[in-house]
Amino acid sequence: MSPESYDSEQQFRLIVEAAPNGMLLIDKGGTIVMVNASALRQFGYERKELLGRSVEMLVPGPFRSDHQQYRAEFIKAPQARAMGGLRELFGLRKDGSEFAVEIGLTPIQMTKGMGVVASIVDISARKRLEVQLRRAERLAELGTLASGMAHEIGTPMNVILGRAEYLLQRAADEGMKKGLATIITQVERITKVMNQLLAFARRRTPERRAVDFGEIVDDSLEMFQERIAQSRITVEKTIESVLPPVRADRDQLIQVVINLVMNSIHAMPEGGLLRLSLDRENSHVRLGVSDTGHGMPEEIRSKVFEPFFTTKDFGKGTGLGLTVVKGIIEEHGGIIAVESAVDKGTTFWVRLPIDEAQAASVKCET
C-alpha cells in the first residue's frame, strides 16, 4: 500500500467518524461492522457495545420483527433509498428511550457480500418544533375565528340586550317582566362565554416585565372587598416579606388570581375561610389559594382544567375560567396544581419562575 493511499483511507475514516449524521455499516446478516461517533452519541452506546451485535438492538421492540423482514428484502433488491417510506421511524437508545429518526440506506459491496450503510439523522428536535408550530397555528386560527364570532354575535346580542332592557323598564305585566329578565340573563351569559373564549383564543403575546406578585394579589383581592364583606367569608393573607419578582404579564396574573378567588367564593356559599399565601420555593414563587368549601371528588378534580367543564348551574359558569388560568400559567413557564377533599376544601397551587435577572440585580444593590 502506497503512503498516499494509506493517507486517503485514513482520511476517509476520519471523515466518516466526524460526519454529523450517525452512520452504521451493517453486513448482510444484520451485524454492525462499523459505527461512527455521531451514531454512538445518538444511541448512547460505546463502540465496543455495538460492534458485532445485531442492528435490531437499535430498533424499538414493536418494530423489530418487521425490521428483520425489511432488511432481508433490501438485501434481495439493494437500492439506495430512504428507510420506512412514509412511516415514522424511531431509534432505541441504550437507556430505553426512543427518538424520532430519518434513515437513508445505501447498499455497498463488501468483501463478504452485500452490506448496507445506514445514515441516521435525529429529528426529534424538529418534530417537537413542528408540534409547537401546529399548536401555535391552531391557536391563531381559533383567535381569528373567535374574534370574527365575537363581532358577528356580539353586535346583535348588544341590540337584543338594549331592547330587552328598554322593554323591561316599560313592562307592567309581571309575566312579561320575568320573561324579559330571563332574556337579559341569558344574553349576558352568551356574552360572558364569548369573552372568555376570546381571552382564551386571543392570548396575545404577554407583556413580560418584572412584577411583584404580592401587589397583584392585593390588587385582585380589592376587587372582591364588597362581595366578601357581604358574605361570611374570612380572608387570611400570608405574603413572605422579601419575595423576588416574577417575569410576567400583570393583567394576565390578575386574571389568574381573580378566577381562583372567584371559584373559592363560589365553593363557600355558606361562608368559610379563604386563604392566600405567597412564598418562595427554590427558583419559583408559589401562590396558594385555599378554601374551606365543598371540595371536589377525584372525577371532578381531574377535569377542572378542561375547556367548558363546569358543575355550576346552567347559565352560572362557562367552564372556561380554569382553562384560561392554566393557559396563562403555562405560557409563563409555570405550573398549576390542585388538591381537594370533599366537604373539606380545595387548594390551587401556582408556581411561577422568578425573574432571575431582576432578582440578581436586587441582590447586587443591597
Ligand SMILES: Nc1ncnc2c1ncn2[C@@H]1O[C@H](COP(=O)(O)OP(=O)(O)OP(=O)(O)O)[C@@H](O)[C@H]1O
Ligand atoms: N375552589 C373550588 N372548589 C370546588 N370546586 C371548584 C373550585 N374551583 C373550581 N372548581 C370546579 O371546577 C369547575 C371548573 O371551574 P372553572 O373556573 O373552569 O369554571 P366555572 O367556575 O364553572 O365557570 P366560570 O369560571 O366561567 O364562571 C367548577 O365548575 C367547579 O366544579
Ligand SMILES: [Mg+2]
Ligand atoms: Mg371559575
